[in-house]
Amino acid sequence: MKETTTLFQHGTLALLIPGLFAGTLSAGDLVKHGDTGIGTLDALNGEVIVIDGQVYQAAEDGHVYSVPDTAMMPFASVHFSDINQPKISLEGLNQDQFSNWLIEDRHLKNAFAAITLHGQFSMVHVRVAPKQTVPFPPLTAATAHQPEFTREQVSGTVVGYFAPDLYAGATVAGCHLHFISDDRQFAGHLLDFQLIGGEGGVQLLPNLLLHLPTDNATFMNADIELNGLNDAINQAEH
Amino acid sequence: MKETTTLFQHGTLALLIPGLFAGTLSAGDLVKHGDTGIGTLDALNGEVIVIDGQVYQAAEDGHVYSVPDTAMMPFASVHFSDINQPKISLEGLNQDQFSNWLIEDRHLKNAFAAITLHGQFSMVHVRVAPKQTVPFPPLTAATAHQPEFTREQVSGTVVGYFAPDLYAGATVAGCHLHFISDDRQFAGHLLDFQLIGGEGGVQLLPNLLLHLPTDNATFMNADIELNGLNDAINQAEH
Numbered sequence: 001m002k003e004t005t006t007l008f009q010h011g012t013l014a015l016l017i018p019g020l021f022a023g024t025l026s027a028g029d030l031v032k033h034g035d036t037g038i039g040t041l042d043a044l045n046g047e048v049i050v051i052d053g054q055v056y057q058a059a060e061d062g063h064v065y066s067v068p069d070t071a072m073m074p075f076a077s078v079h080f081s082d083i084n085q086p087k088i089s090l091e092g093l094n095q096d097q098f099s100n101w102l103i104e105d106r107h108l109k110n111a112f113a114a115i116t117l118h119g120q121f122s123m124v125h126v127r128v129a130p131k132q133t134v135p136f137p138p139l140t141a142a143t144a145h146q147p148e149f150t151r152e153q154v155s156g157t158v159v160g161y162f163a164p165d166l167y168a169g170a171t172v173a174g175c176h177l178h179f180i181s182d183d184r185q186f187a188g189h190l191l192d193f194q195l196i197g198g199e200g201g202v203q204l205l206p207n208l209l210l211h212l213p214t215d216n217a218t219f220m221n222a223d224i225e226l227n228g229l230n231d232a233i234n235q236a237e238h
Numbered sequence: 239m240k241e242t243t244t245l246f247q248h249g250t251l252a253l254l255i256p257g258l259f260a261g262t263l264s265a266g267d268l269v270k271h272g273d274t275g276i277g278t279l280d281a282l283n284g285e286v287i288v289i290d291g292q293v294y295q296a297a298e299d300g301h302v303y304s305v306p307d308t309a310m311m312p313f314a315s316v317h318f319s320d321i322n323q324p325k326i327s328l329e330g331l332n333q334d335q336f337s338n339w340l341i342e343d344r345h346l347k348n349a350f351a352a353i354t355l356h357g358q359f360s361m362v363h364v365r366v367a368p369k370q371t372v373p374f375p376p377l378t379a380a381t382a383h384q385p386e387f388t389r390e391q392v393s394g395t396v397v398g399y400f401a402p403d404l405y406a407g408a409t410v411a412g413c414h415l416h417f418i419s420d421d422r423q424f425a426g427h428l429l430d431f432q433l434i435g436g437e438g439g440v441q442l443l444p445n446l447l448l449h450l451p452t453d454n455a456t457f458m459n460a461d462i463e464l465n466g467l468n469d470a471i472n473q474a475e476h
Contacts, residue, residue, distance in 0.1 A: 012404065109459070110457060110459075112450070164462075166407050166464065167408065207447060211444060214349045221345075222348060
């Protein structure tokens with residue numbers, strides 16, 4: 001019986017801002033804490049989607065790759081999906097309408113929650129962070145120009161999290177959603193979608209287990225500029 | 239073997255700001271997650287110190303009471319003390335100098351850490367939050383007038399945590415320290431001290447396990463005003 005009430009997060013979004021993109025947790029260790037989730041890889045090399053315990057990379061070339069257990073990640077969030085979670089039928093929503101439904105109808109506000117939406121989409125629009133080279137630039141520079149991809153008539157799954165505004169900086173406040181197609185050929189960080197019809201799930205997560213890379217000297221000594229942090233996050237992540 | 243790398247926190251400081259002082263976790267459940275820590279009780283009824291697995295209340299009458307397992311708490315932090323943690327001899331420091339030592343000499347910056355200091359003090363100055371009645375006022379009103387107590391020539395233990403600035407609001411950023419005397423007769427939230435000599439310990443905590451009261455409707459529906467949050471926290475907690 002998996003523990004389905006905890007959001008495990010490695011690293012913080014704030015540490016990506018000054019360019020701490022070096023991986024500090026392996027994909028193999030990550031999936032010990034969850035079978036579903038999102039993240040990024042060492043050197044900001046694309047977008048990660050964890051689904052059914054498998055780790056996938058949406059790469060800047062527009063392709064999707066299986067991520068080996070040894071791949072390192074600077075920032076990732078996972079949880080164990082509760083198979084008994086009720087599913088809610090939804091249709092005709094775009095991404096903003098889906099986010100509003102989560103907040104208005106599902107009352108997401110002060111607690112963390114895992115979000116899934118599986119269905120048929122007439123359009124899915126994603127972007128993928130491009131791989132960076134050492135010395136790493138700040139996140140806003142690294143993400144100023146990101147490849148974007150659009151797919152029409154695709155079935156797949158939206159995976160991500162809702163976090164309260166209080167945790168902006170530690171993580172992405174509001175909804176942070178990735179997508180992967182059922183054929184595992186198309187994936188990325190969601191910019192927009194148009195749902196034909198599907199089933200949504202909201203799994204409330206009363207516990208946040210935040211794991212910081214305290215054995216990494218760069219992390220321990222980094223100067224995190226808190227002023228303007230949320231502006232930088234919103235610029236890079238939305 | 240206890241797990242000595244995790245800071246368990248129930249509730250958030252931000253939720254105390256609008257007056258959510260109702261207890262949502264029992265002291266008995268709290269000590270399942272740690273033998274050392276700090277917190278407050280239902281109705282903001284004093285200051286809590288957890289030491290050697292025992293839970294104590296510093297009450298507004300200046301006395302210290304043992305807290306029953308059934309007592310409820312809206313906000314508390316605990317960890318399991320690592321008995322193998324090196325102790326460092328210190329002498330002649332006041333509270334500001336001790337905090338500076340933690341930050342400058344121990345390099346506390348981006349990670350959570352548990353702090354202890356056991357020794358002989360020529361002076362210890364504490365304050366104790368006074369018990370509130372329903373309907374609870376905001377934290378700044380509740381803590382505008384707090385009883386303060388000073389003891390001279392006392393041996394005891396400083397217990398508390400360091401948290402990075404990034405987590406201000408979720409918890410108290412910087413050092414948040416309570417005190418309890420060896421005879422368990424004097425305790426409270428530390429305002430200042432003058433150490434004669436003692437031994438300090440800094441236990442790095444790579445993991446934060448944040449547990450939110452998601453089964454509490456008041457919590458789930460509360461409006462948390464983030465603007466001015468840190469000003470209100472600094473006014474109430476320092």
